Amino acid sequence: MCSKPLTLEHFLSIDPDTLAMPDSISFKHVTAGLRVHYGGDSLSQLAPEMRRLGCTRAVVVCGASVVRAGAVDLVRRAGLGDRLVGVFDGVRAHSPLAAVEAAAGAIRHAGADAVVALGGGSAIVTARAAAILLAEDGDIHQLCAQVRPGRPPMSPRLTRPKLPQFVVPTTPTTAYGKAGAAVLDPASGRRLTLFDPQTRAQALFMHPDLAMGAPPELVRSAALNTFVMAVQGLESLTREPLADAELMHALRLLLRRTGQLGTRDDSFAPRGELMLAALMCGRGTDHTTGALASVLGHAIGARLHLDNGLVNAVLLPHAMRFNAPATGRRLADLAELLRIDTSGDAVAPVVAAIEGFLKAMPIPQRLRDLGIDRDILPDVACDAEYDWFLHQNAQPIRGRDDLLGILLAAW
Template sequence: MKAHEFRLVSYPLRLYSGKDALENLPLELKRQAARRAFIVCGRTVSRKTGLITRIRRLLGEACAGVFDEIEKDSTLVSILRARDAAREAMGDLVIAVGAGSVLQAARIVVILLAETRPVEELVTQYQEHGPAVSPKLLAPKLPIINVLTAATTAQNRAGSGAKDERVDHRLEFFDPKTRPVAIFWDAGALLTAPPSLVRGTAVSVFWRAVMNLGSTGMNPLVEGDRLQAFRLARNALPRIADPADPQPRIDLCAAAFLQNREADDGGTMFAKHWVGRVVYAFATALFNIHPEVSQGEANSAFTGTVTRRLGPRNLPEMVRIAGALDAWDHTQPPEQAPARAADALEAIFRSTGMPTRVGELRVPRESAPRILEHALKNFNADPQREFARERDILKDILLAAW
């Protein structure tokens, strides 16, 4: 009965999907009483596609300006410049155009426009002993509209991360008021993404769908969200190579959206088993330290090794994952589930051209100490600071992944 005792939290949101979905953008500005929309994006979407020109045409005089230099992994330097540009333009609404890095950066931009405290006082605080603490950010925030160019779980979150070279971990911000008021899965916008980006984001969405299937004790809404997200991601993965077909890209956006919704439906944002937590922490550290590596590549490079080494800690979860991948059934010992799940996942990753070892990414082993230190300070993966007690084991697993 415990799985049927839960709380659901719902947030106001409008979502537009399909061909010419962006034609509804002026309506959303009117709904928010916005007159000066400020666009935040990266260089590629602005300078190598016609998407920003299209959005400016739709906005007309309501476009207050564009900042198109958000850097990969949402660097704090580029975010501060975007904040200053938005402030100078007197924007009253922010439109984020892109994928994970841009969407997270836009949320931090509106936080920094509103909050007056120094940046270091706005981010998650890591105490020497005890759990991490996320400060409350109480100032009202500008509304945000997200226009996706690739599937990402960043599309409807309240948390955001920024890369700052001055510290040994990612800066983490959390503010529910930065959730978007509208999301667009426009077919034309999604087709602007290059194949490498689509493949990386597709693998990231699929990876999380697999990890979340391992959870036990899900309430019926969360279970439905997770099963459908897995089905959409798994079916879309072999079809993403077609540069003219937006359908698998929209399916991946829907899968990522469901992965966010499950937290609102009473689930957890991240899988609680050790495999999911450690892969996420290692991968996040890797692609932040080495920006040439995508999140999808980082996930695929660590998953097999971590599953084999830490999967036995959570056998019921590994049984569920291996079973969902058709790699295990109840005639086999549960102890075989971690290895079978790892083999199946590595086969899927290889079929899409993704790495299954860190060494395939040409990342030097000398980066391992920095990766470990970053991973030990990841609030999403380890809010109770359990990783610190497992430092030696995690170090051994990290090196084994090469």
């Protein structure tokens, strides 16, 4: 056990202990099916996976930079062949509604019976949301979750069959296996959340060339977003041992590998493990409640078009301090995972350790360092009240002033 300030080298050597289980526990754990192909031959399994589902016509959904990097050509050559009938390269950060609608139109025009999301989280979310709009053929404002401040969100059932989704990622994002899709509404500047289990990916393909093609800073930001979600998942009041196992190992990989990005040790080994960590984190957080850092990060990212990973990394320690009255026991578990001496209050040493890890990264440390004007924070707090996850936060939010207080602390 250690009580002195922790260095990056400490995190690289972490070997997490098994958390103690309660004497009596009852739970239900349902995991959606997902076939994962990892390595240099992974793309060769794309056509067989399509054939397994009777699919013969695929549209790739990606960003223009992915096309320029030759990723679509690789996917065509190594995987899809003549099954590729169209490419939509209009993906934009935060999946704005216009891009999602355009993607749905491209899929319809090509007569596709499958969708291949190629890229990072925005490509995956755009492909998923486009499949929903294509099938349901309705106003997104009626299809999305209805959120009112102070009340749990209500999500309509979307029952029409959706095109199968296949994911070929370039960055580590928890979006791989999720069923939700957050679309940026330009009219309100807020996120519209669609949820449909039918849009979970059927198969995932992690390829070295695609993983290494993404800039280190982009991969780092995605990894940090995954890190924040893993910490929040372990901080959650929802106790689920199988989810805990995925989240703990995801966190272990993130702590060990994120610091290697952009160094001489940067290779498919760390990037591939970061992708696996993102998959585990995404699956683990399917069984936990949402949390405050992500809520505020969503609001900032949507309004100011900033990267979620960087924003969430700034917000995480401040959100953890706010949540501490409700998460003491969960923070003790995090302390055990991190091998931190917590004889007494667990909050301060755990948050200090997490801050130490984040400060070792070449990223901004304050919201002001991201170019965020202090005067915009009240509007961000207002937007956050409409987030899907707000009502799930461990420590109850008494009102907008609580949200603004956290933002000001992080500014």
